[in-house]
Amino acid sequence: MQKETIDKIRAFNRFYTGIIGVIDDHILDSPYSLSEVRVMFEIYHNSNITARQIRDILQVDEGYLSRLIAKQERQAIIQKKRSSIDKRITFLTLTKKGEKIFLKLNEKSSKSISVVFSHLNKKEQKELTEHFERIKILLTQKKIK
Amino acid sequence: MQKETIDKIRAFNRFYTGIIGVIDDHILDSPYSLSEVRVMFEIYHNSNITARQIRDILQVDEGYLSRLIAKQERQAIIQKKRSSIDKRITFLTLTKKGEKIFLKLNEKSSKSISVVFSHLNKKEQKELTEHFERIKILLTQKKIK
DNA sequence: ATAACTACTTGCCTAAAGCAAGTATTTTTC
DNA sequence: GAAAAATACTTGCTTTAGGCAAGTAGTTAT
Numbered sequence: 541m542q543k544e545t546i547d548k549i550r551a552f553n554r555f556y557t558g559i560i561g562v563i564d565d566h567i568l569d570s571p572y573s574l575s576e577v578r579v580m581f582e583i584y585h586n587s588n589i590t591a592r593q594i595r596d597i598l599q600v601d602e603g604y605l606s607r608l609i610a611k612q613e614r615q616a617i618i619q620k621k622r623s624s625i626d627k628r629i630t631f632l633t634l635t636k637k638g639e640k641i642f643l644k645l646n647e648k649s650s651k652s653i654s655v656v657f658s659h660l661n662k663k664e665q666k667e668l669t670e671h672f673e674r675i676k677i678l679l680t681q682k683k684i685k
Numbered sequence: 686m687q688k689e690t691i692d693k694i695r696a697f698n699r700f701y702t703g704i705i706g707v708i709d710d711h712i713l714d715s716p717y718s719l720s721e722v723r724v725m726f727e728i729y730h731n732s733n734i735t736a737r738q739i740r741d742i743l744q745v746d747e748g749y750l751s752r753l754i755a756k757q758e759r760q761a762i763i764q765k766k767r768s769s770i771d772k773r774i775t776f777l778t779l780t781k782k783g784e785k786i787f788l789k790l791n792e793k794s795s796k797s798i799s800v801v802f803s804h805l806n807k808k809e810q811k812e813l814t815e816h817f818e819r820i821k822i823l824l825t826q827k828k829i830k
Numbered sequence: 831a832t833a834a835c836t837a838c839t840t841g842c843c844t845a846a847a848g849c850a851a852g853t854a855t856t857t858t859t860c
Numbered sequence: 861g862a863a864a865a866a867t868a869c870t871t872g873c874t875t876t877a878g879g880c881a882a883g884t885a886g887t888t889a890t
Contacts (some may be wrong), residue, residue, distance in 0.1 A: 545814060549798050555821055555824075560698055561744060590869095601849080602750075602868085603850090603869090606871080607872055621727075626867090627854075657824075675701075675813065679700075679704060679802070746880080747838070747839090748841095748880075751840080752839085771886075772886055773887070774837060774838090796887090826853080
């Protein structure tokens, strides 16, 4: 791979890390950490997910995750139900309260996304999301070598 | 802003956070933390930068940064020289040793970037960096409202 | 000359996260 | 079908990252 290309990728990564940082910062003035919000996100979008699956998606330490989940269970955000078929596994769902909390946080994050991207008009927004789409396709397709 | 657009942005952010995570993970199996490498990066690319400037670029706590710099000075990676005009300011440079270390880490990061993007052919690489370029332009231009 | 400001440092503290050993359950192997 | 290996999760212990506030030294403004 060419050095120039690598430099461009690196430059974009630094740039985009900053963008993500700004958005995340806003979520962070809530009583929940980024990781906690991510856990809620995964459960919200995939009910009855397991801790193991979340670990694989978010790439977090399983011990740490176990504690996060326990904490959110104590706070009645998450509900655990053990599988009757395989008792090692517990399925996770958000409680009504948890769902409410997550949606509020999501709303907050939407707001901060809106702020960061607010200077774009309709057409530019469309262009932007098309770039995103293409990048995703480029980076996920034919990972199979 | 439209909900759909926000969702697409969020989806890309999650996706790209993962990509960056994979690349960063590789750098992290070195004795230096991400923040340390970033500090080296800034000094390497901008000799005689000040701690204040690095703080502004990287958006890190100045106390934490001060310690990082002190640590790297002890390790003879960084050299401080106080400004004779304004003695509050110290200019930072990499030592020969520091430069060597940084370049090695940079090389390592280049390798991991190469791996992540290796399935792309020349044409696709070009397309990718063009998307990056456009996104950067879209997101930096006319921030002035 | 004093007050306000800037650049950086230091002390103190909490939250984030890694690692390893442990428990309970299920699956594999001989 | 018992022992060994594997899986899903938990717990204890520890390190690291990073925030916040007060402190120091130097500079600029009033």
